[in-house]
Amino acid sequence: MYSLSWLILFLPMAGFLGLAWFGRYIPRSVGGWFACATVGGAFVVTLLQLVQLYAENPADRLNHVLTLYPWIVSEGFSLNVSILVDPLSVFMLLVVTGVGFLIHVYSIGYMHDDPEYLRFFSYMNLFIFAMSLLVLAADFFFLIVGWALVGLASYLLIGFWTDKKSAVLAARKAFVMNVIGDVGMVIAAFMIFEHFGTLNYVEVFKAAPTTFSSNDDGILLITFLLLVGAFAKSAQIPLHTWLPDAMEGPTPVSALIHAATMVTAGVYLIARCNALYMMAPFTMYLIAAVGLLTALFAGSIAMVQYDIKRVIAYSTMSQIGFMFLAVGVGVFSVAMFHLMTHAFFKALLFLGAGSVIHGMAGEQDIRKMGGLRFVMPVTFITFLIAALALSGFPLTAGFFSKEEIIMNAYHAEFGNFVYWGLAVIAVGMTGFYTFRMFFYTFMGNTRSPELRPHESPRVMTAPLMVLAGLSLAGGFLGPWTHDFLSPVFGGAVPVHHEDAMLEIIAVSAALGGIVVAVAIYMTGKGQLAFVKQMLAPLYELLFNKYFxxxxxxxxxxxxxxxxxxxxxxxxxxxxxxxxxxxxxxxxxxxxxxxxxxxxxxxxxxxxxxxxxxxxxxxxxxxx
Amino acid sequence: MGSEFVLFVSATVFSIGALGFVIRKNPLVMFMSVELMLNAVNFLLVGYSSFLNSLDGQIFALIIMTVAAAEVVVGLAIILTIFRTRHELDVDHINILKG
Amino acid sequence: MMEFLDQLWSLNLDRETVFGLFEQGLVFAIGMTAILASLGVILCATPIYSALYLIVNMMCLALLFLLYNAEFLAAVQVIVYAGAVMILFLFIIALLGAKKEKRDLSFQNLAGLGFVGLLFCELLMSMMVGETKPVEGRVTLEVVQQVGSAKAIGIELFSHHIIPFELASLLLLVAVVGIISLAKFSNKQLRKRTRF
Missing domain, CATH: 1.20.5 (Single alpha-helices involved in coiled-coils or other helix-helix interfaces)
Incomplete structure (x- = not known):
């Protein structure tokens, strides 16, 4: 069964090449469904891998390396084209291909009127291929290949509307920022090869504890350089400026690449290299600090933006900051859990926003929306679910994952009180900006009746409903996630910390954010103007994204x-x-x-x- | 007479032929100079064929004569053709070989 | 006259030596004539004289061939060169009209003189190796005299040198075709390219 795993790479690649070469000879509808089918096929194969992993003992689930063929064989260095199947890669692939499949289906509706419909789908398939390669790589070389290819796919898709100048500029910006990260990754790979004599994950991680002692210069440098790549790809301070601009691309792209999958690759990288990072506590502190800083920073900016997609983009940065906080305090599986739930509700948010934009004929400014709850009921309800999940409303998916992060920020090995306190503030911001956006968009009276907002077709709402279900129920997958991933992280299962005091404070912070949003935006215009006037300098600073x-x-x-x-x-x-x-x-x-x-x-x-x-x-x- | 005489005569005639080819402007005379050079070489071959008791030199000379005959015939035809188009016979005025 | 012969006789010269001396003198004289004739070829201003000097030169060489035991080649030289080729030359001269050529001391001529002088010196250096010692070759004088020069060459040509012989025939064929195409077809193409 593991021998089938190459299909995960092959199917999206075949979709990409097929659409790129023969796209002009096949009808549009067939091409779109063909692209979906390849991703769906990859999802099915991933499920087969999951079943296969379950058939084995937890300890035997590691290090299934499938060598496709030897590529470079020379004295002292050999490189095989190989695939690593283990719980972490399968878990990540489930998210990538699963959410990717839903977004592909959604795109059929969203991109329906675009003249270059099939080019879009070929790029999307290229992205799925690149992401699968990144996840399935069994050595740092192919990790970097996949890393660069997702950057390429991201570039192509952000700049998909080539006649839109801002989109092209944003694509260029994203590419340049990502290349900074790629350089860091490549240097890190060279250093790994210098110290270990191999690029293979299995050998490197096995040799790491004997090669280095904790906080050696070498391991610190390697982990830091890998971190540069992770920061660039995951839009963390100071390499974050490309992500908000990347919203110039089509909305499904924002959902797939810039919310659910690619931007979380940095988290995946650190989780994958946990054996290295656990030996470099200094780097761990750096990760946690940068993650927290980004969470606060992006959350504060999101509170004042008016472009619906930019708000969600800053929210994405903020949530990835939470994930970095989780890996920074050493609870990798919690980070992966939040990665999964975040993929669900953030993809849902983006797709909902896409549905709104679709219904509003391309309008993205939330000040011009409003009252959409009557005309777009499905979008309204799913968006509400996503907003609740994002702000961590109890019993939604986001509640479980975020609560675990906050608890671990205090209780985990590297955690402390400052982390916890700042994280709680960030949670409060999350609730505020989410519901500010939600109220602007769906509540009140319609502000642009001339646009004739309407509900999106079934092919777009169906993925919304599936994702809404996952956003509601995904939280209960937490224990399963920790159990499934524990072999990868040295058998550690995060302890569920029973600390009612901290938990109540965190939840009330989230609810407090929502309440403040209600107070300001739902009870009349007066308060808004008053608050704006009170905090005018701060407002300026935030509105300009800290300059x-x-x-x-x-x-x-x-x-x-x-x-x-x-x-x-x-x-x-x-x-x-x-x-x-x-x-x-x-x-x-x-x-x-x-x-x-x-x-x-x-x-x-x-x-x-x-x-x-x-x-x-x-x-x-x-x- | 010995081989030195043969060498002397053929070297002299050859040099004279070369000189004629370089300094004369009439293509006919230039061809005659070429004939001189060929004849000089022929003489050398024949003389040495006699010294070395081998007929190879004579056969070589025979083939050179064939080549010379063919060359003269073609060359004269070319001269004739040039004359038909230009009505003069001075090689210095023919410079279509210039690149 | 008789006294002179007596004196020669008294030097005790036998018949062979006298004939040898005579032959050497003859060869020398003919060689010098050939050189002078070739000088005449290149120095005469009128092509017709050049052609006549060339005939002299070729006849001298034919005589030398005879004296160096190459009777067949001597005949070929007379028939092909002095006969056919030179007749061709004379025809062409008659056809094109012979014009006197002006002589000058241009750079071309001076440089040609210098280079050819150098060439001549270099060629004469080959004389420094000295006399060639006769070697015992495959075809000695006796053998040739037994079968005759033409037959000996024929045997040699058709046994050891058949391929060059055939190639020479091919060359003649090509020459024939070339002449026909040059003479027969109009030369508009050439005229078009010529810059007057």
């Missing part, structure tokens, strides 16, 4: 541009171009001189022949 883009522009973009301009004028035109041109010019001059030799006069040629004969005879006689 991060401006700071980067001033610190990095402008100097680099200046240097580039200087170099172009001085070094390029005056030096390189000039020397190249001059060589060409001189060659032309010299050959013009030589070409006079070719006078066309036979006697001259004869004379040259005689001269040549004389020279050759000289050599014959005297040498």
């Amino acid at each position: 991060f883009d401006e700071i980067y522009d001033f610190l990095i973009v402008k100097p680099v541009k200046g240097i580039g301009q200087f170099m172009e004028e001085r070094a390029e035109k005056g030096g390189i171009d000039f020397s190249v041109d001059e060589i060409g010019r001189q060659v032309r001059e010299v050959s013009r001189g030589i070409s006079m030799w070719q006078s066309g006069k036979v006697r001259m040629y004869a004379l040259n022949m005689v001269a040549g004969m004389v020279t050759i005879l000289l050599f014959v006689i005297f040498l």
Whole structure:
């Protein structure tokens, strides 16, 4: 059964290539369903792998490496194209292919009127392939290949509407930011090869405890460089600026790549390399600190944004911050659990937002929405469920996962009180911004009747309903997740900390956020203006996203541009171009001189022949 | 007479032929100079064939004569063709070989 | 006259030596004539004289061939060169009209003179190796004299050198085709390319 796992890679790849090559010969509808079918097939194969894993003892579930073929074999280094099937990769793949399948189905409705419908689906299949490669890789090499390929797919999909300038610029920004991370990853891979002599996960993780002692320089550097890649891909401070801009792409893309799967790859990477990270507590502190900072930072920005997708994007950053906090305090399976529930409700939020945008004919500003609860009932209810799950309302999926993170922020090995307190504040923000957006969108009276909002077709609402069910029930998968993933994380099952005091505070923070949102946005306009006036400087700061883009522009973009301009004028035109041109010019001059030799006069040629004969005879006689 | 005489005569005639080919402008005379050079070589071959008691030199000379005959015939035809188009016979005025 | 012969006789020269000396003198004289004739070829301003000098040169060489035991080649030289080729030359000269050529001391001529002088010196250096010692070859003079020069060459040609022989015939065929195409077809193409 493990031998089938290559199909997980092959099916989306076949979909991508098939649509890319033969897309113009097949009808649109067939192509769209074909793309869905490949992803669905990959999901089924992943389920088979899950069944197979369950047939074994927990301890035997690790390290099933399926070698497809040896790629590079040389002295001291060999690289196989191989697949690693273990609970972590199967768990991650279930999320990727499962949510990916739902979003593919949703896209059939959402992208229905797009002229380049099949190009979109071929890119989506490429993304699923790349993500599966990233997850299934059995060594750091193919991890980086997949890592770069998801970056490529993300680039292609953000810039899918190539006639939209902001989308193209956003795609470029995302690509550049991701490349910074890729560089870190590649250097980390080189260092791993230097220290361990192999890139293979199994061998590296086995050798790690004997090669390094805790907090060695080498392991700190490796983990930090891997972390750069993780930060860039998961949009953590300071490499986060691309994610909000990435919302320029089609909404299913935002749901699939920039909420559910790709941006969580950083969490997956750290969980995968837990053997390395557990030996570098300093890096763990860094992860937790950055995660918390991002959670607070993004949450605060989300409170004042008006673009519905940007609000959700900042919320995504904030939630990934929570996941980083979880891995930072050493409870990896809790992070993976939150990754799963987050994939459910955040994909649902995005798809709901997409449904709203679809119904509003492309309008994204929440100030122009409102009152949609009557015209879009399915979207309204599913969106409400997602909003509740996101803010951690009791008994929804988000409640369980987030509660575990907050508990572990205090009780876990690396946890402390500061983490807990800041996390609670971030939870409060989550409740506030989620329901602010929700109230703006669905409650009150309609503000743009001329747009004639309408409910989306069944093919779009069906995935919403499935995801809504998962967002409600996903929380009960927690114990199963911890149990299933425990072999990967050294057999550790996170203890459920019974601390009623902390729990009550956390839940009341979440509910408090919601209540504040109700108080400000549901009881009339007066309070809103009052609050805005009270906190005007803070509001300005948040609305401009802490001026991060401006700071980067001033610190990095402008100097680099200046240097580039200087170099172009001085070094390029005056030096390189000039020397190249001059060589060409001189060659032309010299050959013009030589070409006079070719006078066309036979006697001259004869004379040259005689001269040549004389020279050759000289050599014959005297040498 | 010995081989030095043969060498001397053929070297002299060959050089004179080469000189004629270089300094003359009339293509007919240039061809004659080529004939001189070929004849010089033939003489060398025949003379040495006699010194070395081998007929290979003579056969070589025979084949050179064949080649020379063919070359002269083609060359003269070319000269004739050029003359038909240009009505003059000065190789210095023919420079369509120029690139 | 008789006294001179007596004196020669008194030097005790036998018949062989006298004939040997005579032959050497003859060879030398013919060789010098050939050189002078070739000088005449290149120095005459009128092509017709050049052609006549060339005939002289070829006849001299034919005589030398005879003296170096190559009777067949001597005959071929006279028939092919002095006969056919030179007749062709004379025809062409008659056809195109012979014009005197101006002589000058241009760079071309001076450089040609210099280079050819160098070439001549280099060629003369081959004389420094000295006399060639006769080697015992496959075909000695006696054998040739037994069967006759033409027959000996024929045997040699058809036994050891058949492929060059056939190739030479092919060459002649190609030459024939080339001449026909040059002479027969119009030369508009050529005219078009010519810059006047």
